[in-house]
Amino acid sequence: DAMVIQNPRYQVTQFGKPVTLSCSQTLNHNVMYWYQQKSSQAPKLLFHYYDKDFNNEADTPDNFQSRRPNTSFCFLDIRSPGLGDAAMYLCATSSTGGETQYFGPGTRLLVL
């Protein structure tokens, strides 16, 4: 089945220790998104890729970076995680001109 996969499902890191979250998709969609969702809040868009074009949200901290080496994979790098970065990180995809987004199961990040 075509899907969006996120690994790992749970990630524990130490304060200030860089961490990378990964997302892969078998939908062959052009657009990939990274959202941050804190408890009982709406998903907040961090950035998205339209093909290889990177689109950062104005209020996304510099601490968050992303890489998309090919159509299928996208990575979220947190350079120096703080306690406030503990959250669920959701990856999503959509097709060109498509409106519906397809979400992965999320990675829950815990910062100690």
Added chain:
Amino acid sequence: SQQGEEDPQALSIQEGENATMNCSYKTSINNLQWYRQNSGRGLVHLILIRSNEREKHSGRLRVTLDTSKKSSSLLITASRAADTASYFCATERNFGNEKLTFGTGTRLTIIP
């Protein structure tokens, strides 16, 4: 911020009853979508309604859109325990904009 507001924040009903959730947004839109999120999981797309549509049905779901009031409602009929989840509205501002802005969500609990 264009973030939508959802009402109520939480709703508990008996199994078999109907559940209604409301969403308001601030700017003109191309479409409005509803997503479901089970606890600790990713979001699942439920239904999309375009700005020139007023009502749409999908199975036990009915969505209405009033662009003059910048509001939408989601009705789930004959609720089931499996409907317990958080429900988010999301708006796409412009066609091809590729970005969704999510509302604050309604936490629905179905009591068996």
